[in-house]
Amino acid sequence: MTEIIDIVLLSFMIVLAIAVSRMQNLFMAAMMMGIFSFLSAIVFTLLDAVDVAFTEAAVGAGVSTVLLLGTLSLTTREEKVAQKNNALALLVVLITGSALIYGTLDMPNYGDPNAPAHKHVADRYIEKSGEEMEIPNIVTSVLASYRGYDTLGEVTVIFTAGIGVILLLGHIWRKEGKQ
Amino acid sequence: MISVGLFNYWACMVLMMIGLYTAIARPNLIKKLIGLSIFQVSVFLLYISIGKVSGGTAPILAEGIVVYSNPLPHVLILTAIVVGIATLSLGLALVVRIGEAYDTIEEDKIIEQDLVND
Numbered sequence: 001m002t003e004i005i006d007i008v009l010l011s012f013m014i015v016l017a018i019a020v021s022r023m024q025n026l027f028m029a030a031m032m033m034g035i036f037s038f039l040s041a042i043v044f045t046l047l048d049a050v051d052v053a054f055t056e057a058a059v060g061a062g063v064s065t066v067l068l069l070g071t072l073s074l075t076t077r078e079e080k081v082a083q084k085n086n087a088l089a090l091l092v093v094l095i096t097g098s099a100l101i102y103g104t105l106d107m108p109n110y111g112d113p114n115a116p117a118h119k120h121v122a123d124r125y126i127e128k129s130g131e132e133m134e135i136p137n138i139v140t141s142v143l144a145s146y147r148g149y150d151t152l153g154e155v156t157v158i159f160t161a162g163i164g165v166i167l168l169l170g171h172i173w174r175k176e177g178k179q
Numbered sequence: 180m181i182s183v184g185l186f187n188y189w190a191c192m193v194l195m196m197i198g199l200y201t202a203i204a205r206p207n208l209i210k211k212l213i214g215l216s217i218f219q220v221s222v223f224l225l226y227i228s229i230g231k232v233s234g235g236t237a238p239i240l241a242e243g244i245v246v247y248s249n250p251l252p253h254v255l256i257l258t259a260i261v262v263g264i265a266t267l268s269l270g271l272a273l274v275v276r277i278g279e280a281y282d283t284i285e286e287d288k289i290i291e292q293d294l295v296n297d
Contacts, residue, residue, distance in 0.1 A: 010190035010224075017194055017217050021201040026209055033213055040220050048237045048248035049227045052256050056223070059264050064216065067264075071209060071271040075278040079207040080285055089204035097196040104188040111233030113246070118232060122249045130240045138238040138250040139257070147254060154258045161265035168272040 006046055013039050024079045030068040037061035051139045074172075187228040194221035206286040208274045212267060219263045226252040226259075 016036050023029045037060035044053035108115035125142055133141035143151055198221060201214025230252035238250035278284045281292055 007186060010187065014190060014193055014197070017197040020213060020217065021197055021205070021210075026207070029210070029213055033216060036217070037220065040224060043224060044227055047227045047231045048235060049230065049253045049256070050237045050239075052223070052227060052253050052260070055257055055260050056220075059260055060216075060220070064264055064267055067268050067271050068209070068213070071275055074275045075209070075284050079205075079210060080283075086204035089200055092203070093196045093200045096199065097192055100192045100195070101189055104185055104192065107185065107188060107229075109184055110187050110228060111231050111235075113232050113234075115229070117229050117252070118249050122251045125250055126238065126247050136240040138240065138247070139253045142250055142254045143257060150254075150258055154261055157262050158265045161269045164269045165272040168269075168276045 002046055006043065009039055009043050009046070013043070025077065026072055026079055027069075027077050030065060030072060033068065034061045034065040037064070051137070188225065191221045191225040191228065194218075194224070206288075208277065208284045208286060209271075211286075212270045212274065215270070216263070216267060219259070223256045223259060226256050 013036060016032060016039065020029050020032045020036065023032065037056055041053045041057040041061065044050075044056060125138055125146065129138050129141045129146075130136065133145055135141045195218055198214045198216070198218030201217065202211045203214075205211055205214065230249035232246055232248045235246040235248040236244055238247045238253065274284055277289065281289050283289060283292075
């Protein structure tokens with residue numbers, strides 16, 4: 001049953017992505033991206049990644065939609081140039097896509113318990129993290145403890161991006177302050 | 180029982196290519212960033228699909244459960260989602276700044292203006 005839901009949701013995501021890509025109205029495209037993110041959150045839940053699902057629902061569907069809408073209010077809502085198909089881009093994309101799909105043919109089947117990805121360090125986390133960290137959620141203990149430096153690096157990236165945004169857009173707020 | 184086989188990976192590749200096409204073929208800068216977001220989500224889906232174990236459950240320890248899905252891709256993708264939103268916000272800020280300087284966010288018109296100014 002979950003297999004059917006998985007296939008239907010992924011097909012729906014593909015249709016939605018094509019619609020977003022062809023849409024001239026940027027406001028509608030931003031809204032569709034919100035739906036797209038929520039759909040991907042549902043797929044993540046189906047694939048047992050609950051932490052990823054709620055992060056995607058909060059950050060992907062919430063914050064990034066707000067950011068897109070904010071940008072639209074500061075720039076424009078319509079894509080001006082009429083639709084023109086770019087043959088060279090299409091060719092590049094088709095070649096890259098077929099190479100990638102050729103690459104997946106060697107991959108283990110979906111859900112295969114003997115896939116190489118499950119045979120390395122993941123087992124140790126599942127067996128030992130409960131007694132070592134005393135946190136039932138394995139994702140939390142890996143994120144905050146075993147790979148804590150990764151998370152520290154992530155915070156650095158967000159801080160840097162925040163400074164960049166303030167430097168780029170700070171003059172708008174200063175202008176408003178003077179008036 | 181329908182077997183998914185490799186369908187998940189193929190769907191990810193198709194989504195990835197739609198995102199890539201939007202990012203390179205569309206002249207509108209906001210549209211390019213939306214394409215980049217689609218690309219990102221497809222990469223997240225690819226990683227999470229690899230982490231799935233059939234018959235497994237979410238990696239939260241509970242009594243009576245033996246099979247868990249692989250928690251490691253989940254951790255990596257949690258980090259990637261947050262980094263993705265950071266890059267998106269920085270990109271959108273750049274778009275706003277470009278829009279102020281050139282009065283348009285269409286790539287071809289920006290290049291035209293640059294050529295005239297040179």
